[in-house]
Amino acid sequence: MFAFIARQPILDRDKDVFAYELLFRDGNNGTFPDIDSDKAKYIASQFHTLGLDDISGEKKSFISFNADTLISRFPTTLNPETVVVELDENPCLQKGLLDACQHIKQLGFKLAIDDPLMMSGQHEIFPLIDILKVDVTKARFDVIEKNIPRFLDSEIKLVAEQVENHSDFTTCRDLGFDFFQGYFFATPEARIQRQLPASKMNLVELMGESSSSHFDLARISQIVERDAALSFLLLKFINNPTINKRYQITSLKHALAYMGEVEIKKFIALLSLASLGDDKPLELIHMSLVRAKFYDLLAQERGLKNDPPIGFLIGLFSLLDALLDQSMPDVLKQLPLSEDVNTALLGKSAEFNHYHTLVRAFESALWLNVIKQSRALNIDQKQLHGLYNQAISWANGVRNTISSYFPRPVIKS
Structure with missing residues (x-):
């Protein structure tokens, strides 16, 4: 069980x-x-801890190991079906490390190595590697392009690290990378459209x-009822066990009586x-969910007013620029949000x-x-870590609910 941890997403070619x-x-x-073991028991008893299933x-x-x-x-409790072992250092520099890697492979684990210099195929560990991670900020793209074929020929999967913009993502995908680590997906992508489509106006309201x-x-009911798909989603979503474990909700009025205004x-x-x-x-929606719950918990801890739930809303909307591929000022001009929310988002x-x-520090x-x-x-x-862990757990549950109602389109290579 872990209390003090951060996680960073690794996306595939379809941005899943x-x-x-x-x-x-x-x-x-x-x-x-x-x-x-004594310290582990103390941490588990004193702080809001997570297991690997809760985190991922x-x-x-x-997971990187020294x-x-x-x-x-090496911990015997880890599951080789769900954990990829990442080397923290060059195996040539530590006696016994190569043997340890061979043992870990025999246990069924995939082995990843972080190597910005594009490791030679003659290296002793080369046959053991399943995944190679390349920091694209430390190696020129022409060098990467020259070296990539031998890894692809050996069926080694490639992860591009530090991919911070959509241009680099496209370049790395075209070069043959399989996976991408970095926050490129959480930055606005240049597009011609500058106004929200009319079909989204119900959501804006x-x-x-x-x-x-x-x-x-009455106003909210009117907005929901004039959009049959939205009305259906609201009732399906609100009756999911992650959101509501006790009662069958049949209308917005019923939901209000059960859940309350906030x-x-x-x-x-x-x-x-x-x-x-x-x-x-x-994942962009998921990040927004984690932020929403985290800001909400922070606002409660700080004694801020909760009607409207300003902390939740600011966290939830904090990635609107990436979601709509516009600058935050341009986005907010089109949304009827309160002055407090606008001020914080700006x-x-x-x-x-x-x-x-x-x-951002936790991310x-x-x-x-x-x-x-x-x-x-x-x-x-340490309390902040606990609040963030609560936010991750909550967002994981809501994400599973959302994913069944909002399947993402496949992005072609």
């Missing part, structure tokens, strides 16, 4: 999540932590209602965002700027920034 790379705060350079859901986990752990203390301090049931506002904002981004990678709220810096395993923001917000850093 293939795996998450896990980065451990207690391990050197993010490697699997070497924690004795149904996806694989890439040489000593691989040679003498719902987003506005979610940020209002008033709750107009939760309904969160729900219609969530449903609107998922519908608005139905042509985007699901980076003009000191309170929520702390939240944004903090969530990128920038632990020093977590410490700084802990002090700024006057919340214990």
Whole structure:
């Protein structure tokens, strides 16, 4: 069980999540932590911990190990069907590491190596490699193109790391990379369209209602009822066990009586965002969900008002620019959101700027920034980890619900 951890998505050629790379705060350079059983029990009892299934859901986990752990203390509890073992260092530099890698392969694990210099095919470990990770910021594309064929010929899968824009993603995909790590999918993609299509206006109106301090049931019902697909999705979604485990909801009025105004506002904002981004990678929606719950928990901890649920909404909408491929100012001109939400999304709220810096720190395993923001917000850093873990668990459940209603289109190579 783990309490202090970050994860970074690894996407396939269709921009679907293939795996998450896990980065451990207690391990050197993010490697699997070497924690004795007493400390592990203490962490599990004191903090909101996660297991690998909670962190990565149904996806694989890439976990980096240092040489000593691989040679003498490799954890026997890990599942070779779901965990990819990543080397933390060159196997030539550590006696016994090559033998350890051969043993790990015999156990059924896939082996990944991080090698920006495009390892020689004559290397002793070459036959053991299943996955090669290449930092595309440290190797020129012409060098990568020259070296790639021998890996493809050996059926070694290739992961492009540090892919931060859509242009690099396209280049790496054309070169033959199988997987892509980086936040290119969470940045706006240049497109000609600058206005939201008329078909999305119902969603825009719902987003506005979610940020209002008033709750107009008749108005919301009117918006939902004039869109048969949206009305169907609302009832199907709200009756999913992840959202509602106790009662069968038959109408928006019934939902209001059961959930209350604040939760309904969160729900219609969530449903609107998922519908608005139905042509985007699901991981982008997933990141928005984690942020929504994390900001909501932070806002509660800080004693902010919760009607409307401003923390939830700001976190949920924080990636609207990437979702709609427009700058945030251009997006907000088209949405009837409240002034408080707009101010925060434009980076003009000191309170929520702390939240944004903090969530980026968790997403990128920038632990020093977590410490700084802990002090700024006057919340214990270990408690912040617990809140973020809660957000991951909640978002995983909601993501599974969303994915069955919003299948993503296949992106052709």
